[in-house]
Amino acid sequence: GAVVSQHPSWVICKSGTSVKIECRSLDFQATTMFWYRQFPKQSLMLMATSNEGSKATYEQGVEKDKFLINHASLTLSTLTVTSAHPEDSSFYICSARGEVGKNIQYFGAGTRLSVL
């Protein structure tokens, strides 16, 4: 099946620093990638949708300057949390969808971000 790899799985950083999370589709070309965040005991919330080579579309209430998304190739998207603060601590999950698999979104294992 389609595999989405996300790295790192866990990161701790100091307040004010930036953190980059990578999402790769390993065995298919992802025309569209999605970024979600999930707080403890809550459901996943979509942050943004990105298509390869174009700007990401952010959901209402998500700061585009805070959460920078780059989808430079058909197999790689990155999410950079800029000037992270403790309230940004969360579980970030990427998802990828390509031509394969009949319009199915496949998910990475997630990245747990802790901002001190």
Next chain:
Amino acid sequence: DAKTTQPTSMDCAEGRAANLPCNHSTISGNEYVYWYRQIHSQGPQYIIHGLKNNETNEMASLIITEDRKSSTLILPHATLRDTAVYYCIVRVGGIKAAGNKLTFGGGTRVLVKP
């Protein structure tokens, strides 16, 4: 996308079939029913999806009522590893369809007991 309603939680016996209901009474003709599950601290895992016909794969079966207003996910022989939150999601079909993204609700927290 149409909204779905699922039980908040349910317990299942190991080795028995688990039947997970989902109500989607406002589903449109071009919307598919998707099921995902999320095991604790992991990303969601795709299970199955369908439009109007019943579907079966190696993980589960999906039964969609004739009026498409509800569906049931069946795990034929539940194991302890099936303990997870199960999400029923309705989404417009077609890769380029407007609004073609997965929106997660609360899901059903399934606990498989020995």
